[in-house]
Amino acid sequence: MTELLQYIITHTQFPEVSVKNTIQLLNEDCTIPFISRYRKERTGNLDEVQIETIVTHKEQFEALEKRKKAILKALDELDVLTPDLQQKIASTQDLTTLEDLYLPFKKSRKTKAEKARQMGLEPLAKIVMSQNANDLESIAFKYTKGDVTSVEEALEGARHIIAEWINERTDVRNNIRYQLNRFAMISSKAVKAKIDDESAQKFRDYFDWEESLSRIPSHRLLAILRAEKEGFIKVKINIDDDKALAKIEDRIIRSRNACAEQIEIAIKDAYKRLLLPSLSNEALQIAKEKADDAAISVFTKNLKQLLLGSPLGEKRILAIDPGFKSGCKIVCLDAQGQLKYNETIYPHPPKNDTVGAMKKISSLADAYKIEAIAIGNGTASRETEALIRKIHFKNEIQVFVVSEAGASIYSASKIAREEFPNYDVTVRGAVSIGRRLADPLAELVKIDAKSIGVGQYQHDVDQTKLKKSLDRVVSNCVNSVGVNINTASKSLLSYVSGIGPKLAENIFNYRNEHGVFSSRNDIKKVPRLGGKAFEQGAAFLRIKESKIPLDDSAVHPESYPLVTKMAKDLGKGIQDLIGNSELLKKIDLKTYCTESVGLPTLQDIVKELEKPGLDIREQAKVFTFNQNIKTINDLREGQLLPGIVNNITNFGCFVDIGIKESGLIHVSNLADAYVSDVSEHVHLHQQIIVKVLEIDIPRKRIQLKLHK
Structure with a gap:
């Protein structure tokens, strides 16, 4: 715990007590949304981003410790683990240094150096490295036996061993790393056989390109690496070879005799064959990881904005998935998003049944008391919007164009099949468009986040890291908004703090079997939903029209007695406090502070009582494009x-x-x-x-x- 604590503090500069308490909470299976919202006193008021940073460094430390154990075990089995080496490994704080320490012991029998050792040439290599031999040829001649038939073969074998030693020197490797970090250039050249390929044209800017590796923008590096992966270009990482070789020679060569000549040849071999290929790949991988992080950061910001997009709310919606030849799929949804009717109309070419389509939409709007129309923004979207605006509805109806991104993914998914087993993908897609208008968050959580189509090069970055980051964003968004437990889908429930897919399914099934939950206490009746899950999730699950007014708020059930006491001290009931700013101002919060409950929590409670269950999202607004711009x-x-x-x-x-x-x-x-x-x-x-x-x-x- 002490080493983990010090590691995180060193990397984050957060206060020790905040880090220590946060680690304890995480080890108690508390979630990030719960910790940031309901344990502010223990964390020193750390926000979600800061807690996520602690989680990231905790995971890095645990990965480092796991690798250390594996390496120590391997070295022990090889019987090469000395106290000094063990101490160096134990004190190492990064994976690169750790792997450098392990490198000399990662032997392969296929290397040139290992073959030279098997021919008995390691003593000769040591003599050459001593740089004291005067008659090197005579010394080398003594090693011409067995598979070694000449002095040159003996010296060549010795050089292979020396090259391996040079490659394993940490100081040499770090010097090359420094030069790659500061001066490396990334260049790309077109593969001539592919230069006229139509698919290659989007990468033509990189057919002859060179740029500093340390300064290349993340999106450009990812584009170059994608082009290389698809076989359109070749990529190289270069530094000043002469300068790099001179730096190595300065560190190793200290004489001007025949030994020095052999070492100089070995240095060039080590640099060209071992050091540069390995360390330039490492530098490129580091640059790729930074580019991944930058791209993931953009994606997570975009996803958060998308998930917290403006909801229209519980309205009766007519949704249209527009098309030409295949027609426009129409669905009518009630205020809870349930499908009431579906049909296909053909207002556009080739059928051009404009009049019939307008009559059908008008009659459906009347029959289902439609309050808003959602039109997908794909093929035939503009034409369909223009058609809708020609219709004279009896009542005022708002018209919205809604992003279709990922709707086709949802419509063919297992979730969609479970929701609408008797309808095809086209109907499901139209339903998704309508529901997105009502509540983007509730609908978009059903889709694999990277399929939504916001961000850059999401398919080229580390997919494990991307998924973890996106899942956290979705979870944070869901919990910051809160979830109506009586209407939420299994997908939405699964992102609630402490719930997860299995408990979400249990909640969903219990609701279907027993009817709606009438209070937060009812949640405890769900099979396998224990005290920990209730503690972590209850405050994020809302009960509309509960007899307990706090059930439709972000006040945690553990704080209900506190709110009851506040109301009692004012001679009022809890209901009297809700929305009553003047009454709430009379509460002296300091009098309610305890060891576990401080001002941050108390201020959150009062803020929530002022506007319980307030949706942090803005309401959807109608938008109209310039109707004269069609192409x-x-x-x-x-x-x-x-x-x-x-x-x-x-x-x-x-x-x-x-x-x-x-x-x-x-x-x-x-x-x-x-x-x-x-x-x-x-x-x-x-x-x-x-x-x-x-x-x-x-x-x-x-x-x-x-x-x-």
């Missing part, structure tokens, strides 16, 4: 257009301006000053005004500028 050919430089941000990357953001092609606002066009973080200037689904800077019709590219 890229309608654009003109200098035009000001309304748009919606539909993706954010490190190099800028993409904007839907109502046509097939999204436009790019490069990071340099987001503001007049330098922009370090795109997310500080725009967020996903933000409605903005853009200025058209450049239109490249052949390449279907549109350059935009954010108009203030």
Whole structure:
């Protein structure tokens, strides 16, 4: 525990007591949302991001310790573990140094050095490295026996052993690492056989490219590595070879005799054959990991914004998955998102049944008392929106264009089949579009996050790290909003603190069998949902219309007695406190402080009582594109257009301006000053005004500028 504590403090600079208590809570199977929200006194008010940082470093330390144990066991079995080596391994704080310590003992019988040892040439190598021999040829001649037939073969074998020794020297490796870190260049060349391949053209910028490895933006490195993986280019990492060799020679050669000549040849061999290939790959891998982290950071920010997108709320919705030849799939949903009706209409070519389609939509709107229409933003979206706006509805109906990203993934998924076993994928897709308008979070949690299509190169980054990061984001979003336990899907419930997939299924099944939960205490009746799960999850599960008013709030059940006492001290009931700011101001919070409950928790309780169950998300707003812009050919430089941000990357953001092609606002066009973080200037689904800077019709590219 002491070593783990020191490791995390060293890497985070967080207060010792905060780190210690957070580790204890994590070891007690407490979740990040629970700790950050309900254990502020113990953590020193650390937020979710800080607690996640502690978790990350805890995992790194545990991985390091696991590797140390494996290496110590291997060295012990080889009977080479000395007290000094054991101490060095024990005190190592990073995996790179650890692997360098282990490197001399990772022998393979296939290496040139090992073959030379088997021919008895290691003593000769030691003589050469001593750099004291005057008549090296005569000495080497003594080793010409067996498979060694000449002096040159003997010296060559000795050089192979010396090259391996040089490769295993930590100081030499660290010096090369330093040069790679500071001066490495990454270059790429086209594979001539693939240069005319149509799929290669999107990578043509990298057919002849060179850039500093330490300065290359993450998105460009990932693009280059994808191009290499697909076989369109070859990638190399280079440094100044002469400078690198001179640095090694300065460390090793201390004479000017024949031994020095042999060592110089061995150094060049070690550098070219062993050091540079290994360490340049290591440098590229480190750069790739940094690029992965940057891409994952962009993805997680985007995903959070998307999940916390504006919900329309419980409204009766008519949703349309538009199409041409296959028609437009229509579904009618009630206020709880249940499917009430579905049909296909054909208002667009080739059938062009515009009149029939308009009549059908109008009659369905009346029959199901529709309050809003959701139109998917895919094929035929603009044409369908124009059709809807021609209809004169009896009542006012809001019309929204909704992102379809990932809807096809959901519609073919096991979750969708379970929800709608008697309907095909087209109906399920339309339902998903409608539900996304009502509550983006509740619907999007059903889809594998990386299929949603926000971010950059998500399929090229470390998939384990990506999944872990995205799962945390989804969990944090779900718990920050809270979940209505009586309407939530299994997918949504599974992300609630302390619940998980199995308990989510148990809750779902119990609800179907016994009816809705009438209080938070009822949750304890769910099979296998024990005290720990209740502690971690109860406050994030809301009960609408419960007899206990706090059940529809973020106040934890463990604090109910405290709120009861506050109300009693004021001569009021709990219901009287809710929403009554004037009454709540009369509470002297300091009088309710205890060893376990401090001001942070008490302030959270009062804030929640002021507006219990308040949704932190903004409500959905209607948006209309410029109806005169239908294709890229309608654009003109200098035009000001309304748009919606539909993706954010490190190099800028993409904007839907109502046509097939999204436009790019490069990071340099987001503001007049330098922009370090795109997310500080725009967020996903933000409605903005853009200025058209450049239109490249052949390449279907549109350059935009954010108009203030």
